Amino acid sequence: MHLGLVREGRLGAYSSGELRLLKTLLPHLRRAIEIGMRLEEAALARQGFLDAMKAAGQCLMVVSRSSEIRFASVEAERLMQERVAIANWAGRLCGVGRTDAAKLRQAIDKATRAEPSPEASLLVLTGSSHAGRYSVSVTPLREQRTGLFHEKGVCVVVLAKPRDVGAPSAEALATLFGLTPAEARLAHALSKGASLADYAEANNVSITTVKTHLGALFSKAGVNRQTDLVRLIFADPIFSRSVSGPADE
Incomplete structure (x- = not known):
């Protein structure tokens, strides 16, 4: 970007002191203008993105x-x-x-x-x-x-909106991942949104036992977090086939 300054002819030519001052200030002024232009471009891009997301289904x-x-x-x-x-x-x-x-x-x-x-x-x-x-x-x-x-x-x-609003049955999860009955029940509960504390209280087991089952469940499913486990359960196409078993509500 090229930047220049002009002033009225009646004011005469720039003095040597003014030229030195302008030489010092112009790079900073140019930088400020460039930053302002980039911010404006970013704001337009941001608004365009938000408008697109707002209209999405x-x-x-x-x-x-x-x-x-x-x-x-x-x-x-x-x-x-x-x-x-x-x-x-x-x-x-x-x-x-x-x-x-x-x-x-x-x-x-x-x-x-x-x-x-x-x-x-x-x-x-x-x-x-x-x-x-x-x-x-x-x-x-x-x-x-x-x-x-x-x-x-x-x-x-x-x-x-899930295609199948029911969580996969414990039997289906046991078949898919090779889980024990206790691990399958925990996986089923997590897929329905239960927390570890909720599950421990509902099944009258200690939180330590639940965490042990969770560790084994992670290992067999090949994940490291509960969110990844639930995502895997609901995303797996196997549950749309015969292995899904009866509803467990």
Whole structure:
């Protein structure tokens, strides 16, 4: 970029002192203009991306640590307005019903916390009685990677209607991964959105025992995290075939 300065002829030519000053200031002025142009281009690109995401058919939201909605696609706005699994409560995202609200709040807390490191979650929201279940992923959004939201502690929430709203049966999971009955029951519970503490309490076992089963389950499924395990369970096409077994509700 070339930059020059002119002034009215009646003021005369620049003095040697003025020229020295301009020589010092011009590089800084040029840099400031370049930065301004880049920021404007980035703002236009950001808005274009958000407009495209808003019009997409997916139910996608960006929320803050306090569940304040920073962005919502058209589909997300529709679901919140109809109170299908999620709702907009005074500008904050919440689940419909006490149980779903608590599960979603916990997932957002995990994804936006500073210490320890943020953690993604996969869960299932029951939703209103007529709507059926929705699978939900809550993923940390790292500002330094995207530049879209200049705020710490935000996450992306995506809802999807599973093709099969029922979680795979424990028998099907045991067949697929070679699990023991206890490991299969744990995998089934996790696929339905239960936490380790929930499962331990419901089955009257210690959290240490549950974690032992979880470690064996990870090893057999070839994953290292609960979110990856649940994603694997719902994504596997085997469950659309005969191995899926009877519903276990």
